Amino acid sequence: MPEIRLLLVDDHEVVRTGLRMLLESQEDMIIVGEASNGKEALELCSRLHPDVVVMDLTLPDTSGIEITRIIKQTMPEVNVVALTIHEAQEYFFEMLKAGASGYVPKRAAPEELVSAIQAAFINEVYIFPSLAKVLVNDYLDRRRERTEGLLPEGLTPREEEVMELLVQDSTNEEIASQLMISKHTVARHRENIMRKLNLHNRSELVKYAIRKGLIEP
Numbered sequence: 634m635p636e637i638r639l640l641l642v643d644d645h646e647v648v649r650t651g652l653r654m655l656l657e658s659q660e661d662m663i664i665v666g667e668a669s670n671g672k673e674a675l676e677l678c679s680r681l682h683p684d685v686v687v688m689d690l691t692l693p694d695t696s697g698i699e700i701t702r703i704i705k706q707t708m709p710e711v712n713v714v715a716l717t718i719h720e721a722q723e724y725f726f727e728m729l730k731a732g733a734s735g736y737v738p739k740r741a742a743p744e745e746l747v748s749a750i751q752a753a754f755i756n757e758v759y760i761f762p763s764l765a766k767v768l769v770n771d772y773l774d775r776r777r778e779r780t781e782g783l784l785p786e787g788l789t790p791r792e793e794e795v796m797e798l799l800v801q802d803s804t805n806e807e808i809a810s811q812l813m814i815s816k817h818t819v820a821r822h823r824e825n826i827m828r829k830l831n832l833h834n835r836s837e838l839v840k841y842a843i844r845k846g847l848i849e850p
Contacts, residue, residue, distance in 0.1 A: 637754045640683040641667045642674040642700070643716070644693050648739075652687065652716075655743050662750065671695035678704055678711060685753045687746070688733070690717040690724060698724070698731050705732030712753040716746060725764050735759040787829045795822040799835060800842040 639662055641649050649667050656662045665681045668674040671692045678686060686704065690697040701713045714735035715728045725736055734757070735749035741761055752759035788796065791812075798808045805819045812819075832838050 635661070637662045637685055637750060638665045638681070638683045639663065639750065640665060640674070640677055640681060640686045642669075642671075642686060642692070642697065643689040644669045644691070648689075652746075655746070656687075656750070659747060662747075669693070671697070671700040674700050675703060678708060682708070683711060685734075685750050686711060686713045687716050687750065688713050690715060690719050690728065698727050701728060701733050702731040712756065714746070714749045714753050714759070720764065736764055737761050738764075788826065792822050792826050792829075795819060796826050796838070796842070799823065799826070800839050802835075 639656060641652050641656075641664060643649050643652070646669070649669075653664050653667075657664055665683050666677040668677050669692075671694050674686070674688070674692075677683075686701075688697045688701055692700070697715065697717070701715070704711055704713060709732075712734040713732065714737065715733050716737050716739060717724065718739050719725075720738050728736055734753035737746050737749050737759075738761055745761060749759035749761075794812060795808060798811065803811070805816050805823070808814075808819045809816045827833065827838070830838070830841060832841060
């Protein structure tokens with residue numbers, strides 16, 4: 634396996650020193666840079682182009698979540714692994730939404746971090762087992778909500794697909810292209826959705842979707 638070029642981002646030097654000792658002992662890893670805040674992380678990432686960034690979530694000038702989001706938007710080829718004391722679900726899901734390829738608590742065994750970095754390097758995702766269970770439970774809860782009718786009752790699967798695209802402000806043409814159906818079919822689905830939900834326009838549909846938790850405000 635080729636060397637994995639790493640950038641360490643943590644505001645505590647003692648943590649970075651420990652990480653450097655651990656990771657440089659791996660035959661397939663090399664530390665190319667260290668940053669103590671978000672600004673340094675972005676500058677070094679842009680200049681050094683590491684394969685994987687090991688990212689703390691709590692930085693003195695910003696959040697590691699925001700830095701991860703910027704990295705993935707501007708340098709999508711760089712993968713990020715979160716290494717953090719935070720194990721609350723909101724941090725976990727926000728980091729995944731930002732584009733992280735791994736999430737490892739600082740209490741984890743060293744082998745867990747090594748595995749997460751190696752997985753990120755080959756564009757796979759690694760999640761600490763206890764947090765993976767949270768992800769699975771969230772998925773099952775969403776499936777359960779669908780079967781228990783929290784999504785609109787009476788809509789066909791195709792109408793649900795059309796509705797989800799409508800609330801994202803997609804036009805009939807865009808929906809037709811994405812679903813590979815005609816514009817007339819989209820219009821018919823749209824009419825059926827409005828009739829079944831007793832709604833009259835897109836604004837009411839968006840409010841309905843927010844109320845049902847289908848989209849965020």
